[in-house]
Amino acid sequence: MPSPSDLTxxxxxxxxxxxxxxxxxxxxxxxxxxxxAAATPDAIAVVDDRNRWTYGELETRATSLAAGFLEHxxxxxxxxxVQLPNIAEFVEIIxxxxxxxxxxxxxxxxxxxxxxxxxxxxxGAVAMVTCHHHQAxxxxxxxxxxxxxxxxxxxxxxxADRPGAExxxxxxxxxxxxxxxxxxxxxxASDIAFLQLxxxxxxxPKLIPRTHDDYLYSVRRSAELCGLDSDSVYLAALPVAHNxxxxxxxxxxxxxxxxxxxxxxxxxxxxxxxxIERFSVTITGLxxxxxxxxxxxxEAGATQDISSLQVLLVGGARCxxxxxxRIGPALGVTLQQxxxxxxxxxCYTRLDDPAEVVLATQGRPMSEHDQVAVVDExxxxxxxxxxxxxxxxxxYTIRGYYRNPEANASSFTEDGWYRTGDVVNLRADGNLxxxxxxxxxxxxxxxxxxxxxxxxxxxxxxxxxxAIVVSVPDERLGERSCVFVLAADPASPPALAQIxxxxxxxxxxxxxxxxxxxxxxxxxxTGVGKISRRSLRAExxxxxxxxx
Numbered sequence: 058m059p060s061p062s063d064l065t066x067x068x069x070x071x072x073x074x075x076x077x078x079x080x081x082x083x084x085x086x087x088x089x090x091x092x093x094a095a096a097t098p099d100a101i102a103v104v105d106d107r108n109r110w111t112y113g114e115l116e117t118r119a120t121s122l123a124a125g126f127l128e129h130x131x132x133x134x135x136x137x138x139v140q141l142p143n144i145a146e147f148v149e150i151i152x153x154x155x156x157x158x159x160x161x162x163x164x165x166x167x168x169x170x171x172x173x174x175x176x177x178x179x180x181g182a183v184a185m186v187t188c189h190h191h192q193a194x195x196x197x198x199x200x201x202x203x204x205x206x207x208x209x210x211x212x213x214x215x216x217a218d219r220p221g222a223e224x225x226x227x228x229x230x231x232x233x234x235x236x237x238x239x240x241x242x243x244x245x246a247s248d249i250a251f252l253q254l255x256x257x258x259x260x261x262p263k264l265i266p267r268t269h270d271d272y273l274y275s276v277r278r279s280a281e282l283c284g285l286d287s288d289s290v291y292l293a294a295l296p297v298a299h300n301x302x303x304x305x306x307x308x309x310x311x312x313x314x315x316x317x318x319x320x321x322x323x324x325x326x327x328x329x330x331x332x333i334e335r336f337s338v339t340i341t342g343l344x345x346x347x348x349x350x351x352x353x354x355x356e357a358g359a360t361q362d363i364s365s366l367q368v369l370l371v372g373g374a375r376c377x378x379x380x381x382x383r384i385g386p387a388l389g390v391t392l393q394q395x396x397x398x399x400x401x402x403x404c405y406t407r408l409d410d411p412a413e414v415v416l417a418t419q420g421r422p423m424s425e426h427d428q429v430a431v432v433d434e435x436x437x438x439x440x441x442x443x444x445x446x447x448x449x450x451x452x453y454t455i456r457g458y459y460r461n462p463e464a465n466a467s468s469f470t471e472d473g474w475y476r477t478g479d480v481v482n483l484r485a486d487g488n489l490x491x492x493x494x495x496x497x498x499x500x501x502x503x504x505x506x507x508x509x510x511x512x513x514x515x516x517x518x519x520x521x522x523x524a525i526v527v528s529v530p531d532e533r534l535g536e537r538s539c540v541f542v543l544a545a546d547p548a549s550p551p552a553l554a555q556i557x558x559x560x561x562x563x564x565x566x567x568x569x570x571x572x573x574x575x576x577x578x579x580x581x582x583t584g585v586g587k588i589s590r591r592s593l594r595a596e597x598x599x600x601x602x603x604x605x
Contacts, residue, residue: 064249064266065457065465068473075452078426081270083246086155087123089273089313090116097315100287104336105320108145112315115149122153123241125234129212131184133158133242136252138177138185138203138210140164140196143297143320146216146231148308150186151251158242159184161251162264163298166191170202170564172262177207179262179460180252184212186231189222197225246270252459253300253399263468264459265399272304273313275403275453278423280310282405283340283368283393289316290365292332292341294324295503300399301342301372326354330361337365342395344373344503346534349380352387363388368408370395372419373503374535375491381416394419396491400475401454402427404489418488427451428474431483434495436470444492447481448474499528499538504568506538511571514563520544520551525580527598529573539573539601543580550576575601 066072075081084092090112093102098113110118131137137154139161141147154161162180164173177185185203187196200213213228224230246269255263283306285291291311295302297320303309308318319336321329324347332338343351348371355363369384372395384392396419397403404420414420422429431445432438439445450456450473457465468476480492499506508526515524523543528536544550553574560570581596 063459064268065455065469067452067456071452075270075274075426078452080274080424080426080452081246082273083270084273085244085246085248085269086250086273086309087119087152087241087244090119090152090155093312093315097287100315101317102312103145103148103318103320105143105145106322110145110149115152118149118235119152120156120238120241121235122149122231123156124236124239126153126157126159126184127239127242128236129184129214129229129234131157131159131212133244135159135184136162136180136182138162138164138173138180138182138187139298140166140168140173140185140187141216141298142166142188142191143293143322144188144216145320147297147320148312148318150216150231155244155250156241158244158248160249163251163253163303165296165298165566166196167296167566167568169566170199170206172566173199173203174206176254176262176264177203177210180264181209182207183209184214185210186214186216188216189218189224197228200228201225244269246273249459255399255458263461263464265455266459267455271401271453271455272309274424275401276304276306276309276313279304279306279403279405280314282306282407282423283310283370284408285310285314285316285340287315289314289340290319290336290338291316292319292321292329292336292338294321294329294332294341294343294347295373299373300397301344301370301395301503305342305370305372305395305397305403306340307342326351326359330354330359330363333363333366334361338363339365340368340370341366342370342372344535345371345376345380346502348376348384349533352380352383355387356383366390368393372396374500375419375493378417392416396420396489398477400477401451402429402449402475402477403453406488414486414488417490418484419491421487421489422449422451424451424453427454429483429489430474431481441485442482444480444482446495447477447479447489449477450474499526500536501531501538501568501572502534504566506569508538511538511540511560511565511569514560514565515540515542515556515571518551518556518559520546520549520555523580525597526571527601529598529601537572538569539575539598540571541575541577541580541597541601543578544576547578573601575604 094112094116102112102115249266250269253265321332369390394406406420482490522545529539531537
């Protein structure tokens, strides 16, 4: 059971103000679904390639799973790894856990042993819910490996490939857990609802504790700014465990508004356009590389009818201005740029903003009580209109990570401001222009890669003496990863194929495998003759960008 110390609280006066303003309503996610099911039981809540559930059916499925989780030994406050593709079962499972008072820990389908073992250990997860197979990968076998390496992980629950399919020994099929009505535990809105992952963490994962109160405010406000109502159909094309497709406005925003959640197996134009046509999708969200693919397919003449799509949100990374200009004409949609983070702050361009704002900025904070400031590396405010580091706090921005005092010391100021690590320019009209990252991360198509994490793997390669990973601009992905290497034996340097295979065999997510390689004789020194890896990354990144 999480202890109160697992959540760094908002100051009492601020929490009381957020309640008085109606931002924190005291409603939990379980209560939200129960209310929607009571109000519109026959409205369609969730659709995918195999399922079509009403709100009444979703509530029944979620409460039966909640009872089953509790009878299976999962208790209120227990952490449960959830690693699933975009399938309807994802929705019933997380609401089943909400009803049971257990905490989903959201993992991505692409995560492998290298990521999941530290996540399981840091969260103290007692259970994992995953699929059996996805994209030719055996997730059940991966779950079995995790159980051997994470001592608290006692329960493995599998979404079977098909009804009646055999489940490996020692695991339970999800449908086996369903149970009859029972009294469910009381869950407080001030409790932690779930744990998300901060992109690009190394060592102990940075787990983000979100409460029902703060996250539901973010969901409600996002739904309002994105114009969701009961007629909206939100398509989750990106991996649904990401913060963006979950809450900006995401699947939770659609359910709050009484609309429909549609789930696509993958975000490629062929799959997603078919889903838009089949489900009459009205709104969805993409990272810029995928938005470019959609635009190119539409400009080339797509065969599917996507005319139902009204709004396309683009976020996860800076949307290039030239791409932003093409989105509306190519797809017949209103572009809405979004910039945010799983730790809290979310900015949107508004649906009625002038074209110049929508095309050239990443929007402004969604809450009147979001506080943002732009500072230099010493924490001092920069002059207006100057690039600087974004810091923020507010009614839905966390005040600390879960059980990670070291990360808290570096990521939060003493008076509670979150250091985002983003370099921005704050315009006079309140809109932000995102310029990049101070930290040592590669933003590859919206997926964050920690340079230090990949360097740690590469330093175990017998042909490598030292390695530095940098970002390189890329037209389609935004950034790609380039590794600069000092060879252990200059006469026998490693090849890119060798490095990629080595990293792949270490069990990391596919997007983290280096894209490019440069073997060098030495690393440049900083101006004061020291080896600062941050300075080196900046210098090498500039060199690689010039070469590319």
